[in-house]
Amino acid sequence: MKLYRFLTGPDDSAFCHKVSLALSKGWxxxxxxxxxxxxxxxLMHCGQAVTKEVEGKAYDPDMKLGDQ
Structure with a gap:
């Protein structure tokens, strides 16, 4: 199953850390x-879509995507 997230935030280092954390978790x-x-x-605001393939899970709209 492929998961999708759209990360958003102000154009600052916190946004870069948010994207870097997602990448470090396999997104x-x-x-x-x-x-x-x-x-x-x-202020400028950034957005970046990320996806991740996960096996052995069924999609549940209540799942916390950031924890995957």
Missing amino acids: QLHGSPSLSFNAATG
């Missing part, structure tokens, strides 16, 4: 990162 980058400007806060 793979999927597509290009995205950037958007939040005019209300004046």
Whole structure:
């Protein structure tokens, strides 16, 4: 089964650490990162899709994807 997550956050080192943690847990980058400007806060926000193949599990919408 393939799992999908879309990681988001402000364009800062915490976002980079979030993506790096996912990669260290076996998630793979999927597509290009995205950037958007939040005019209300004046900040750039990042997004990055990641996917992961897992075996022996059935999909459950209540599963915590970050724990996989």
